[in-house]
Amino acid sequence: MTATDTLAAMALGLLDGSIRVVDCSAPLGPDTPLLKLPPELADDTPKIEIHEISRYGDRGPFWAWNWLKLGEHSGTHYDAPHHWITGKDYPDGSVDTVNPQFFVAPANVIDCSREAAEDPDFLLTVEHVKAWEAEHGAIKEGEWVLMRTDWDQYNTDEAKFLNADETGPHTPGPTAEVIQYLMDEKKALGWGSQCIGTDAGAAGGFAIPFPAHNLLHKANRYGLASLTNLRELPAKGAILIAAPLKIVNGTGSPIRALALVPAT
């Protein structure tokens, strides 16, 4: 099958509905949960603001439009290598310089929803990933690895989504070893989470603090956060479209993440 045939088959599938588009982004607005940093660090990313410029009225009789105030790392979003000090020197490490070929890629979806429901501090291990590969097939070079936790069920409630107490936030994520394995051995494209960031809530206290951020971006690879609806994706077989805005020197960007899946 030539690439032209493949695209034609895909076009047919999109038109006849046998390929379904799953929306993997959360609503982006004033109620979007945002990361909270410890008080000794810099200001938090600001609450999202949507300001009306005009709406079919005196200031613009025929049109409606808004202007926005939002941080790059707001809502369902993309982390570029320049987000972390370990990736700061890559010439193609900002959202406007990443090769767009990497914005469309196969997705491996590792279902950790049961474990996350039982333990909000659940950490995915290399053993768990290898067992998943034995069942579903190997993770291949250039593919996304997405941790399904169904944490998106909380994303309309910031307190539940962040799940913080006096000991800090409690949300599931990867061990450092998993990210190292995915970068060094699997050459994965990146790592996606359904929580507020790519790392576990407790990851600031790990031996390598925030290992997903540290190791993904050190490898000039990418992160996705606050993904939704991963329960609708197969373990393998989905194509994920995750393209950041082309913000000049941007370290990340909200995205409309879309997964192409078989309808059946």
Ligand code: MN
């Ligand atoms: Mn981020």
